[in-house]
Amino acid sequence: MQAILVEALGGPEQLVVRELPTPEPGPGQIRVDVTAAGVNFMDTGARRLGAATGRLPFTPGVEGAGRVSALGEGVDGLALGDRVAWVYAYGSYAQQLVLPAADAVPLPDDIPDYIAASVMMQGITAHHFTTEAAPVHPGQTTLVHAAAGGLGQKLTRLIKHQGGDVIALVSNQAKADLARAGGADHVLVSTGEAFVDRVLELTHGQGVHTVFDGGGETTFRASLKVVRRHGTLLYYGAVLGAAPVINLRELPRSIKICYPVFRDHIPDHQALLHRSAELFTLLRNGTLTPGDGGRTYPLHDAAQAHRDLESRATTGKLLLLP
Numbered sequence: 010m011q012a013i014l015v016e017a018l019g020g021p022e023q024l025v026v027r028e029l030p031t032p033e034p035g036p037g038q039i040r041v042d043v044t045a046a047g048v049n050f051m052d053t054g055a056r057r058l059g060a061a062t063g064r065l066p067f068t069p070g071v072e073g074a075g076r077v078s079a080l081g082e083g084v085d086g087l088a089l090g091d092r093v094a095w096v097y098a099y100g101s102y103a104q105q106l107v108l109p110a111a112d113a114v115p116l117p118d119d120i121p122d123y124i125a126a127s128v129m130m131q132g133i134t135a136h137h138f139t140t141e142a143a144p145v146h147p148g149q150t151t152l153v154h155a156a157a158g159g160l161g162q163k164l165t166r167l168i169k170h171q172g173g174d175v176i177a178l179v180s181n182q183a184k185a186d187l188a189r190a191g192g193a194d195h196v197l198v199s200t201g202e203a204f205v206d207r208v209l210e211l212t213h214g215q216g217v218h219t220v221f222d223g224g225g226e227t228t229f230r231a232s233l234k235v236v237r238r239h240g241t242l243l244y245y246g247a248v249l250g251a252a253p254v255i256n257l258r259e260l261p262r263s264i265k266i267c268y269p270v271f272r273d274h275i276p277d278h279q280a281l282l283h284r285s286a287e288l289f290t291l292l293r294n295g296t297l298t299p300g301d302g303g304r305t306y307p308l309h310d311a312a313q314a315h316r317d318l319e320s321r322a323t324t325g326k327l328l329l330l331p
């Protein structure tokens with residue numbers, strides 16, 4: 010089977026196609042024939058800095074969907090041929106993948122593989138952010154960074170669904186149109202810190218209730234300036250640079266800062282099934298739309314997908330089709 014391997018850490022050119030033996034599942038594991046693998050911004054960090062597993066070489070990608078093609082000892086509740094999706098299982102940029110059965114979400118008949126693979130990471134994250142990490146209430150105003158991106162568009166749609174207002178931040182005009190189409194109330198085209206004055210103007214000097222910031226340290230410092238009294242800054246931009254160091258006494262206006270980590274979105278199998286079921290409902294009723302201006306690539310073009318993502322040339326969800 011073909012897989013992408015990172016044999017040495019570095020740029021997109023380190024994503025090479027290799028022929029590997031068919032992986033066999035151990036006890037409690039399944040093998041899946043991958044039909045769609047999600048590309049996430051965090052994958053570029055794994056390629057540059059190393060995967061959470063700490064091993065080299067490794068196959069990147071943590072999200073996807075496909076069909077069960079082998080069952081390890083002791084697996085019940087899944088059968089050969091079942092369609093499943095997963096998130097946070099390393100090795101997804103491949104034609105086949107072995108993962109713990111407990112990490113697999115059985116797919117309902119009306120949710121195609123490519124749609125499931127589009128929402129597992131960014132959809133579950135956006136759902137967790139807006140309902141648990143920083144619940145959005147009707148009438149609240151929010152600022153969403155990279156609002157035309159995979160996560161940003163899902164955040165915008167969920168915030169609007171929950172009755173909040175969205176000030177969307179994007180880096181160019183084409184992205185602005187997409188953010189507006191996704192329901193943003195105001196769209197600011199800006200990079201760096203230039204958004205601060207405009208956000209304060211739009212909120213009559215008060216700032217927003219919540220900032221969703223996946224940018225680097227520069228945007229983090231600027232985001233601090235636009236959180237209103239007792240508001241919340243959700244910061245999840247570690248892939249774009251070192252985590253900002255902050256003296257608690259510098260925190261303005263009694264605001265709260267949250268650094269949400271994916272494992273806390275889905276601490277166990279029940280939470281994974283619950284959030285996935287919620288997502289499928291939000292897809293069925295049209296609150297979430299898969300893709301959102303995204304792109305698909307053949308597996309061997311994984312390096313191009315990373316180049317596009319890192320040059321800020323993409324919108325919506327990127328998928329590899331093995």
Ligand SMILES: NC(=O)c1ccc[n+]([C@@H]2O[C@H](COP(=O)([O-])OP(=O)(O)OC[C@H]3O[C@@H](n4cnc5c(N)ncnc54)[C@H](OP(=O)(O)O)[C@@H]3O)[C@@H](O)[C@H]2O)c1
Nearest residue numbers: 049050134155158159160179180223245246248269271321
């Ligand atoms: N904590 C978690 O659980 C979690 C889960 C999922 C994602 N994340 C994080 O959320 C963020 C968005 O992830 P995503 O997968 O949905 O990616 P994405 O938003 O589809 O793509 C990344 C976007 O970041 C913006 N960006 C800002 N500065 C950039 C730079 N220097 N280089 C490249 N892009 C830059 C670009 O949008 P503009 O051009 O419009 O600025 C770009 O399109 C990432 O930081 C990711 O690591 C965290």
